[in-house]
Amino acid sequence: MAREREQREQGEGGLEDRLIKVRRSSATVKGGRRFTFNALVVVGDKNGRVSVGYGKANEVPPAVEKATKDATDGVRRVKRVSLTGKRGSHTIPHRIIGRYGASKVIMVPAGPGTGVKAGASVRAVLEVAGVNNILTKSHGSTNPINLVKATLDGLRNLRSREEVQRLRGVAL
Numbered sequence: 001m002a003r004e005r006e007q008r009e010q011g012e013g014g015l016e017d018r019l020i021k022v023r024r025s026s027a028t029v030k031g032g033r034r035f036t037f038n039a040l041v042v043v044g045d046k047n048g049r050v051s052v053g054y055g056k057a058n059e060v061p062p063a064v065e066k067a068t069k070d071a072t073d074g075v076r077r078v079k080r081v082s083l084t085g086k087r088g089s090h091t092i093p094h095r096i097i098g099r100y101g102a103s104k105v106i107m108v109p110a111g112p113g114t115g116v117k118a119g120a121s122v123r124a125v126l127e128v129a130g131v132n133n134i135l136t137k138s139h140g141s142t143n144p145i146n147l148v149k150a151t152l153d154g155l156r157n158l159r160s161r162e163e164v165q166r167l168r169g170v171a172l
Contacts, residue, residue, distance in 0.1 A: 015075070017043045017068050018124040021144045022060055039063040040144055043071035044128030050155070051075040052125070052148050076156070091133040093161065098154025103146035107154050108135040121147040129155060 021040040026033045037060045044050035051074040055066025091109040098105045105122055110133040116123050118136040121144040126134055138147055165172050 015043050015045050015049075015072060016128050017041050017071065018128055019064060019067075020121050020124050020148065022063070037063045039067040040148065041067035041071050042124050042128055042148060043068065043075060044125075044130070045075075046128060046130040048130055049075050050125060050129040050152065052152060054145070076152075090130055092131060092155075092158055094158070096154045096158055098150040098152070098157070100149035100153050101143070101146040102141035103143065103150040104139040105147060105150040105154055106137045106139070107151070109133070110135050119147070120144075122151050124148075125151045125155075 019039065019041055021038075023038045023040075024035055025038065026035050028034075036056060036058055038054065038056050039060070041053045041055070041064060042050065043053065051071045053067040053069065053071025053074070055063045055068075055070055057063035057066060091111075092107055093109065095106070095108045098107065107126075110117070112133055114133040114135065116126050116131065116134055116136075118126060118134070119138060119142075122136050122138060125148055126136075136151075138150075141147075159167075161172060
């Protein structure tokens, strides 16, 4: 259904895309109702690069294609660090709150083996970004578009240990 997530591999740079939400909207016209579809897609390489795309069309497949193209064009880099020396055990460096509109997403780093504890929209963003261990909590609006953008805001505002040392002028 609309809530199911799709997962596909793309040839360009090994990017993975996930369909987060498909919404149907209708316009009442002289002959009845005309339906259009909106798709929300997140794209990432599981190595710190992630972006979101939004597409609209009269059918579902073209809407998903437009959203995927929109997301692929805007792939950005987000920071993440490994808590352990083992591969595949990645988390964020510190606690962060991402905000967008009326949505607020709190992200807390977690130890190896915790997994991604998050709702569907936030989980999709974090998984394609390459974060494997994290705890999250969302407050306010549960609109998937706002939750995804709040998650990206939080990831964008992360600072590494080196950045904090440089900004403060002290060794941590």
